[in-house]
Amino acid sequence: MTDSLIVDSAAKIFADTCNKNVLDTAERGEFPEALWEAVCENGFHLLALPDSGAGLGDLFAVVRAAGRQALPVPLAEALLANRWLGHEGDGLVSVGLAGNGGAWSEVPWGRIATRVLGVTAANELFVACPESVVRGANMAGEARDTVTVGQVEPVEVGEPVYATLALSRVAASAGALERVLEMGLRYAGEREQFGRPIARFQAVQHNLAMAAAEVAAAVRASDAAVEAIGGKRFELEVAAAKSRVGEAAGVVVEAIHQVHGAIGFTYEHELHHYTRRLWAWREEFGGEVYWQTRLGERIAALGADAVWDFVATPR
Amino acid sequence: MLRFDGVTLPDNAADLRREVRAFLENYDGKLPRPNSDFGSGYDPEFSARLGERGWIGMTWPEAYGGGGRSFFERYVVTEELLAAGAPVVAHWIADRQSGPLLLRYGTEAQRREYLPRITQGRCFFSIGMSEPNSGSDLASVRTTANAVEGGWLLNGTKLWTSGAHLNHYMVALVRTEPRGENRHAGLSQFIVDLKGPGIEVRPIRNMAGDEDFNEVVFTDALVPPENLVGEAGNGWEQVTSELGYERSGPERYLSAFRVYVEFVRACGGSPGSSQAAAIGRIAGHLMTLRRMSMSVAGMLESGASPNVEAALVKELGNNFEKLMPELARLALPPEAHSAGFREAYADTLLHSPSFTLRGGTREILRGVIARGLGLR
Numbered sequence: 192m193t194d195s196l197i198v199d200s201a202a203k204i205f206a207d208t209c210n211k212n213v214l215d216t217a218e219r220g221e222f223p224e225a226l227w228e229a230v231c232e233n234g235f236h237l238l239a240l241p242d243s244g245a246g247l248g249d250l251f252a253v254v255r256a257a258g259r260q261a262l263p264v265p266l267a268e269a270l271l272a273n274r275w276l277g278h279e280g281d282g283l284v285s286v287g288l289a290g291n292g293g294a295w296s297e298v299p300w301g302r303i304a305t306r307v308l309g310v311t312a313a314n315e316l317f318v319a320c321p322e323s324v325v326r327g328a329n330m331a332g333e334a335r336d337t338v339t340v341g342q343v344e345p346v347e348v349g350e351p352v353y354a355t356l357a358l359s360r361v362a363a364s365a366g367a368l369e370r371v372l373e374m375g376l377r378y379a380g381e382r383e384q385f386g387r388p389i390a391r392f393q394a395v396q397h398n399l400a401m402a403a404a405e406v407a408a409a410v411r412a413s414d415a416a417v418e419a420i421g422g423k424r425f426e427l428e429v430a431a432a433k434s435r436v437g438e439a440a441g442v443v444v445e446a447i448h449q450v451h452g453a454i455g456f457t458y459e460h461e462l463h464h465y466t467r468r469l470w471a472w473r474e475e476f477g478g479e480v481y482w483q484t485r486l487g488e489r490i491a492a493l494g495a496d497a498v499w500d501f502v503a504t505p506r
Numbered sequence: 507m508l509r510f511d512g513v514t515l516p517d518n519a520a521d522l523r524r525e526v527r528a529f530l531e532n533y534d535g536k537l538p539r540p541n542s543d544f545g546s547g548y549d550p551e552f553s554a555r556l557g558e559r560g561w562i563g564m565t566w567p568e569a570y571g572g573g574g575r576s577f578f579e580r581y582v583v584t585e586e587l588l589a590a591g592a593p594v595v596a597h598w599i600a601d602r603q604s605g606p607l608l609l610r611y612g613t614e615a616q617r618r619e620y621l622p623r624i625t626q627g628r629c630f631f632s633i634g635m636s637e638p639n640s641g642s643d644l645a646s647v648r649t650t651a652n653a654v655e656g657g658w659l660l661n662g663t664k665l666w667t668s669g670a671h672l673n674h675y676m677v678a679l680v681r682t683e684p685r686g687e688n689r690h691a692g693l694s695q696f697i698v699d700l701k702g703p704g705i706e707v708r709p710i711r712n713m714a715g716d717e718d719f720n721e722v723v724f725t726d727a728l729v730p731p732e733n734l735v736g737e738a739g740n741g742w743e744q745v746t747s748e749l750g751y752e753r754s755g756p757e758r759y760l761s762a763f764r765v766y767v768e769f770v771r772a773c774g775g776s777p778g779s780s781q782a783a784a785i786g787r788i789a790g791h792l793m794t795l796r797r798m799s800m801s802v803a804g805m806l807e808s809g810a811s812p813n814v815e816a817a818l819v820k821e822l823g824n825n826f827e828k829l830m831p832e833l834a835r836l837a838l839p840p841e842a843h844s845a846g847f848r849e850a851y852a853d854t855l856l857h858s859p860s861f862t863l864r865g866g867t868r869e870i871l872r873g874v875i876a877r878g879l880g881l882r
Binding site for chain 1: 763818822
C-alpha cells in the first residue's frame with residue numbers, strides 16, 4: 192500500500208517546479224539546483240529510509256510521479272542510495288554500472304555526485320568516491336556520466352539491487368506514458384483540421400485507443416512488479432514489467448507523435464522530453480531482451496507443464 | 507484515465523484451483539485438446555459433469571441453482587478450464603452471458619425455468635445478434651417480432667450464430683417497433699426455442715473446417731409472450747449490459763495458450779537465447795493481461811459496469827492471441843516443430859482470424875475505448 196498523501200504532494204510539487212525551461216536547462220548539462228532544493232526541502236529525497244515509515248511502494252509511486260514530469264534529477268538513484276547506504280549529509284549519491292578498471296558508466300549526474308554506487312547485473316553493489324568524470328548523456332539528454340573511481344568498497348544490502356534499479360525505470364516510464372497519453376488526448380481535442388477537432392476522425396481515435404490500451408497495460412505491469420517487492424518472484428515480475436513496459440513505450444510514443452504532427456517534432460514542444468526518455472529508459476538497467484531472456488530461461492527450466500501454474504499463481 | 511487496480515484472489519482460490527485440476531486429471535475424455543479456444547470443443551457430457559461440481563452459474567443465487575460465489579472464484583474455474591484445453595463451449599454462453607442477462611432482466615418465471623438447468627450443464631444458449639446485413643452495426647438488425655394472439659411472430663435471419671445447430675435456445679435481438687429517429691429504440695430480446703416450428707438452422711463451415719456458426723432463419727416463428735426478456739423496446743440497453751461479461755474474461759487472451767505450452771516444450775529445458783527471449787516476452791504479456799482481466803472481474807464483483815475496461819482488455823488480449831503464435835513460429839525453426847506444437851499452432855492459427863471479429867471487432871472495441879476516453 193502506498194501513502195497517497197505523500198504521492199499527491201510530490202506530484203503537485205514536481206508539477207509546480209518542473210517546466211520546459213527547467214528541462215531545457217538540465218539538458219544543457221546544468222544541474223537544476225532550484226528543483227532539487229524543492230525536492231529536498233520537502234523531504235522527498237529521504238523517502239523510504241529505514242526509519243521513515245514509508246516503504247518501497249511509496250518510493251516507486253514517487254518515482255512514477257517524477258516520470259510524469261520528466262523530472263531531470265536523479266531522484267530514484269538518490270532514494271535508493273539512501274536506502275542502501277543510509278542518509279549521510281547533503282551530497283548527492285548517484286548509482287551507475289560498476290565496470291572493470293575503475294570506470295563506472297551510465298552514472299546520472301556523476302559530475303556533481305559526492306559518492307557513487309556501482310551495480311552489476313549479478314546484484315553486486317559497490318561504493319566509491321569519484322576521481323574524474325567524463326560527461327555523457329542518454330538519448331533524452333539526461334546526464335549519464337562515466338566516472339573513474341578510486342578505492343572501491345563492497346556494500347551488502349541483501350536485496351536484488353539490479354532489478355530494483357530496473358524497476359525505477361519501469362515506474363518512471365509508467366508515469367511518462369500516462370503523461371504523453373494525456374497530451375495526445377488533449378491535443379486531439381484542440382487541434383482542428385477539415386473544420387473539426389482531429390479527435391473526431393476515426394483513424395485518430397483508433398490510434399489513441401490503442402495507445403490508451405498499451406498505457407493501461409504498462410501501468411498494470413509496473414504496479415504488479417511494485418506489489419511483488421519482497422517476494423520470491425520479485426526479479427521475475429520486474430523482468431515481465433520491463434519487457435511489457437518497453438514494448439508499450441515503443442507503440443505509444445509512435446502513436447502520440449503521429450497525433451501531434453509536426454509540432455510534436457519540434458524542440459520547442461515539450462513532448463520529446465517524455466518520448467526520448469521513454470526510448471532511453473528501455474535500455475537502462477537491462478533492455479527488454481535481457482529481462483525477457485532471464486524470464487524465459489526460468490520458465491523453460493520449470494518445463495512446459497508448469498507454465499500455467501507459473502502464470503496463475505504468482506505468489 | 508482508465509484504472510486497473512490490482513486484485514488479490516480470495517483465500518479459497520488455491521483450494522478451488524486444486525479441485526479443478528484434480529477434476530480435469532480424472533476426466534476420462536480426451537484432454538487437452540490442441541487448442542484452448544473457448545469457441546470449440548462441444549461436449550455436453552463434460553458440461554454436465556461441471557454442473558455436478560457446481561462450476562456453472564457459480565456467481566448466481568442459490569435459489570436458482572447457482573453457487574452464490576464471487577466473480578473471482580468463477581474466474582479461477584474458467585481460467586483453469588481454458589488453460590487445460592477443456593471442452594467448454596456447450597455451456598459457455600449460457601454461463602457467461604445468457605444466465606446473467608436473465609438474472610438482471612428476466613422474470614421470476616424465466617429464472618426458475620432456465621437458470622437451474624443451465625447450472626446443471628443441461629441447457630445451452632446461443633447469442634442471436636448478427637444478421638446478414640448487420641454485423642458491427644448491431645442496431646440495424648431487421649429481424650422483426652410482431653405481437654399476435656398467443657405471443658410474437660418472428661421473421662428474419664440471424665447469422666454467425668455459434669452453436670445454434672446444437673444448443674437449445676437463442677436470446678434473439680429483434681425489432682418490435684419500426685426503426686425511427688432513435689435507432690436504438692424499439693429493439694427487444696426474446697428467448698427462442700431453437701427446435702421450435704418456423705425455425706431453420708443451417709451450419710456454415712468455417713475455414714478451419716469446423717461447423718460452429720450458423721444461419722438461423724425465422725419464418726412466422728411463434729414465440730410465447732412469456733419469452734420476452736425485460737421490457738419490449740429496452741433491448742439495446744439490455745444487450746449492451748452483457749458486454750462487460752462478454753469481453754473481459756480469460757477467454758479473451760487464452761485462445762492461443764496451448765501454442766505457448768507446446769512452444770516451451772519444443773524449446774526444451776535449455777533454450778537458445780532467442781527462444782528464451784520469446785518465451786519471456788510472451789510471459790510478460792500473459793502475466794499482465796491476466797492481471798488486467800482479473801481487475802475487471804473485481805469491477806464486476808463490486809457491481810460496476812466496466813464496458814470500456816472490458817473492451818480494452820479484449821483489444822489487448824486479441825492482439826496478444828495473434829502475436830503469440832507468430833513469435834513462437836519465428837523462434838522455432840520448422841524442423842524443430844514437434845507434433846504437439848504443429849497441431850496446436852495450426853489449429854490456433856486457422857481459428858485466429860475470428861479472434862478480432864467475435865464478441866466485437868477490433869474496430870468496434872477501439873470505438874468503445876475512444877468514447878471512454880472522451881474522444882467521441
